[in-house]
Amino acid sequence: MKNFLKISLLATSIVGSINFAQAQQPAIVEDFKPSVLNQPQQEYPQVNSQGYARFKIVAPTADSVRVSLGLGGRGGTKLAKAEDGTWMGTTDGPMDEGFHYYNVKIDGGKFNDPGTLNYYGSVRWESGIEIPAKDQDFYALKNVPHGNVQQILFPSPSTNTSRRAFVYTPPGYEKGKDKYPVLYLQHGWGEDETAWMNQGRANLIMDNLIADGKIKPFIIVCTYGMTNEIKMGGMRNFKIDGFQTVLVDELIPYVDANFRTIAKKEKRAMAGLSMGGMETKTITLNKPEVFDYYGLLSGGTYASTDFKDKPKPKYIFLSCGSKERPDGIRKAAEELKGAGFNVDGYISEGTAHEFQTWRRSLLQMAPKLFN
Amino acid sequence: MKNFLKISLLATSIVGSINFAQAQQPAIVEDFKPSVLNQPQQEYPQVNSQGYARFKIVAPTADSVRVSLGLGGRGGTKLAKAEDGTWMGTTDGPMDEGFHYYNVKIDGGKFNDPGTLNYYGSVRWESGIEIPAKDQDFYALKNVPHGNVQQILFPSPSTNTSRRAFVYTPPGYEKGKDKYPVLYLQHGWGEDETAWMNQGRANLIMDNLIADGKIKPFIIVCTYGMTNEIKMGGMRNFKIDGFQTVLVDELIPYVDANFRTIAKKEKRAMAGLSMGGMETKTITLNKPEVFDYYGLLSGGTYASTDFKDKPKPKYIFLSCGSKERPDGIRKAAEELKGAGFNVDGYISEGTAHEFQTWRRSLLQMAPKLFN
Numbered sequence: 110m111k112n113f114l115k116i117s118l119l120a121t122s123i124v125g126s127i128n129f130a131q132a133q134q135p136a137i138v139e140d141f142k143p144s145v146l147n148q149p150q151q152e153y154p155q156v157n158s159q160g161y162a163r164f165k166i167v168a169p170t171a172d173s174v175r176v177s178l179g180l181g182g183r184g185g186t187k188l189a190k191a192e193d194g195t196w197m198g199t200t201d202g203p204m205d206e207g208f209h210y211y212n213v214k215i216d217g218g219k220f221n222d223p224g225t226l227n228y229y230g231s232v233r234w235e236s237g238i239e240i241p242a243k244d245q246d247f248y249a250l251k252n253v254p255h256g257n258v259q260q261i262l263f264p265s266p267s268t269n270t271s272r273r274a275f276v277y278t279p280p281g282y283e284k285g286k287d288k289y290p291v292l293y294l295q296h297g298w299g300e301d302e303t304a305w306m307n308q309g310r311a312n313l314i315m316d317n318l319i320a321d322g323k324i325k326p327f328i329i330v331c332t333y334g335m336t337n338e339i340k341m342g343g344m345r346n347f348k349i350d351g352f353q354t355v356l357v358d359e360l361i362p363y364v365d366a367n368f369r370t371i372a373k374k375e376k377r378a379m380a381g382l383s384m385g386g387m388e389t390k391t392i393t394l395n396k397p398e399v400f401d402y403y404g405l406l407s408g409g410t411y412a413s414t415d416f417k418d419k420p421k422p423k424y425i426f427l428s429c430g431s432k433e434r435p436d437g438i439r440k441a442a443e444e445l446k447g448a449g450f451n452v453d454g455y456i457s458e459g460t461a462h463e464f465q466t467w468r469r470s471l472l473q474m475a476p477k478l479f480n
Numbered sequence: 481m482k483n484f485l486k487i488s489l490l491a492t493s494i495v496g497s498i499n500f501a502q503a504q505q506p507a508i509v510e511d512f513k514p515s516v517l518n519q520p521q522q523e524y525p526q527v528n529s530q531g532y533a534r535f536k537i538v539a540p541t542a543d544s545v546r547v548s549l550g551l552g553g554r555g556g557t558k559l560a561k562a563e564d565g566t567w568m569g570t571t572d573g574p575m576d577e578g579f580h581y582y583n584v585k586i587d588g589g590k591f592n593d594p595g596t597l598n599y600y601g602s603v604r605w606e607s608g609i610e611i612p613a614k615d616q617d618f619y620a621l622k623n624v625p626h627g628n629v630q631q632i633l634f635p636s637p638s639t640n641t642s643r644r645a646f647v648y649t650p651p652g653y654e655k656g657k658d659k660y661p662v663l664y665l666q667h668g669w670g671e672d673e674t675a676w677m678n679q680g681r682a683n684l685i686m687d688n689l690i691a692d693g694k695i696k697p698f699i700i701v702c703t704y705g706m707t708n709e710i711k712m713g714g715m716r717n718f719k720i721d722g723f724q725t726v727l728v729d730e731l732i733p734y735v736d737a738n739f740r741t742i743a744k745k746e747k748r749a750m751a752g753l754s755m756g757g758m759e760t761k762t763i764t765l766n767k768p769e770v771f772d773y774y775g776l777l778s779g780g781t782y783a784s785t786d787f788k789d790k791p792k793p794k795y796i797f798l799s800c801g802s803k804e805r806p807d808g809i810r811k812a813a814e815e816l817k818g819a820g821f822n823v824d825g826y827i828s829e830g831t832a833h834e835f836q837t838w839r840r841s842l843l844q845m846a847p848k849l850f851n
Binding site: 148149150166167168169170171172173215216217218219220221223226227232233234250251252255257258259260261262263264270271276278283284312366367368 | 591
C-alpha cells in the first residue's frame, strides 16, 4: 500500500506498518507459535505473545535472505544462517496487531515465504502474517450460522468482458425470501476484489455481528476497482469513469436482478479503504441518486461544501488508524456534524494503514448502515 | 501429485507431466506469450505455440535457479544468467497441453515463481502455468450466462469446527425456483476444495455446457477430502471414516437444507480425481443408498464383483489420460458393461495425471449424469 500512499491525493501521512525500534526493547518471550495464516503443516513464520514475528526460510546456498517486515536498518529483517543451515530471524520489535503483507528478498529477488498463504496486495500476491490482536474475537470463525461468499461473473459491455465480484449473503439467505440492503465495499490500491473477504474477514465480521444481534443482515459486494489497469505509480492519471460505469451501470443492475436486494438508494451503501475511499468519495458525489450511506476508511474525508448542490446522504462514516492522521478524521467529522450531517469519525487505536484498521472500521460502520 | 502416486493403492503407472526429451526436438518457434495464469502485468513465464515454456526469475546474486518443469537432466529446467542479470531458461521440449503445477528452486530452497498465480497442490500453494490446448474452448470464459461459485462454511460436529466447501450453482439459480441434482466432486492428494474451481475450471465447463444445451443444469459441491490430516506420505494409514462422516452425515444434509436440491439418491452423484477417486469408490460402495452416479477420474476402477451384495448404480464413469494406464480403464469398463452396468470408459488423448485429463473427464461425464 505504500506506493499508493506516496502518490495519492489523500491527506494521510505516510506511515509504516511497524513500530520503530526502541533503544530498549523488552526481552523476547519465547512463546512463539505458528501464525494462523500459515499453509497446512508449516511451522514458520511464528508470532509470540508480544507481537514479535520469527521467520525461517530454507535456501541452503543463498548469500542473503531478508524479510520485508521489521526495521533492521530500514530494510526489513535480515535473516542469519542457523545451525541447521536454514535462515532465521526475528523482528527487532513487536509489530502492530492484525494482518501484515510481506515478502522475502533472496539474493536480490522478491519471493514469497513458502510457509504462509498469499494475499493480493501491492499488485502481487504477497505473503501474509497475523499478529494476534486483543480484539480478534470479532473476526474469529465461530460456531454461529455462517453466510456464504460467492463469486459471480457479471457481464461488462463497457470493458468487453465478464468481470468478477464476490457477494456475501447473510445466513438464511439461500432458503429465505427476505430482500436485503447492499453495501458495495472497495479494496485499496494494489489489492483486488478478494481483499475484504480474505485478509479483511468481512464475512466473519458480518456473521458474528448478526449472531450477536448487533446488525440487521445485509449483503456485501466487492469488485475490482482498478478498472483502467493502473500501472505502478499511475495514480496521477487515474480517471473514475471506467470504474464508475462498471459499478453503477453494470454491477449494481446485475446484483439487483440476480439477488434479493432492496433496489433503492435508501438501502444502498458504498464504502472503500484507501484508494477505495477516494473512489467512494468521487462516485457518491457524482451519483447521489444511487447511494445513501458513504464510508471512507483511511481514504480521505468529505467536507460539507462537497454537498453544496447535492442531497445530504443518510449517513457518513470516516475512519483511520491512530498511526495515520486521526486529527484529519476528527476535524472532518466535527465539521460535517456542525453542518447537520449524520456522521461518525472513528479512530482505530494503535493501528496504521493496514487491514486491522479496516476490519475494525467495518465492525463500527456496519451497525450504522440502513437504519 | 507424484508423491500420492508412489504411495497409492491404485494400479496407475507413475507418469510425469512432461514429454521426454527427444534426440531431435523441433526448432523453437519464437512466438512466446505470457501464460494466461500470470499475475497482473507479469510478462513471464511465457508459452509458445509448440508448448514450450520459458521462465524468467529475478535473483541477481543467486548461485542456482531451477524450475521443476521440463526435464533438463531430470531435475527440471536449469535457468542461466541472462545479459540483464535475470535468470532465464526454456523447457527442453514441448509440454503436455493444459495446466501444470511447478515451483522454483533458488539456492536449494523451494519457492514460487513471482510471475504466476498459485494453486494448491502437493500440500502447498504452487506456481501454475497453462499450455494452451487445442480444445481449450470448452473451459474458456465466454460471454454466456454464468453460474456462481460460493464458499460455504458448514458445521462439522465430528471434527468440531466449521468446514469449508465451494458450491457451484448454475445460471438462474439465484432468482429461480427449480430444484437441482448435486454432484459431489473431490480433489486429489495434496490438493484441496479450491482445486476443481480454480485449476479445474469446473464452473466454466458447466457454464459452457449449459449454454450449449448439452446438459441439464446441476449443482457441484467440493470440500476438503483429507479430513484426517494426512501427513506427507501418510496414505498407508488413510482411513475413510473421518471424511465419510463429514461428507455423508454433515455436508450433504447441510447442502440439502440450504440449497434447492433434489435430495434423493437418484439425483446425487459422487466423483473424484486420483485420491478423490479412491475416496469415491470406497464411499459409494459403503453408502450405496446415498449416490446413484459414480465417477473415478484417474482414480482406479470398479469391478462387477464390488457390487455383489449391492444395488447397481445408475451410471459409472471411469477415465484417465492416455499417458497413464488407459488399458486398465478400458478393460474395467468392458468388464462392467459385460455384467450389465451402464458405464463409460474415457481416455484423454495426450495427457497424463494432470488437470487437463480431469477437465476433459468432467466435460465427458457431466452430460451422462442424472438422466
